Amino acid sequence: MQLIEKFDLYLLILVMISGSMVFFADAKYFKLKGNYKAYKQARYISGGVMLLTITLFFIRLIYVI
Numbered sequence: 407m408q409l410i411e412k413f414d415l416y417l418l419i420l421v422m423i424s425g426s427m428v429f430f431a432d433a434k435y436f437k438l439k440g441n442y443k444a445y446k447q448a449r450y451i452s453g454g455v456m457l458l459t460i461t462l463f464f465i466r467l468i469y470v471i
Contacts, residue, residue, distance in 0.1 A: 429448070
């Protein structure tokens, strides 16, 4: 069970780092290049994935333990 908990925490950290990179760096790049559709998609999708991952992580913490 400890292995699964460590993997869940690793997944949360990995998604937060990669989502933050897309949310800030990639979205800024798209905005500078004038590709506003990709800018909005990068913001919404990365924000949604981070929110979903955090929500599922806390649900697992509450109901599994």
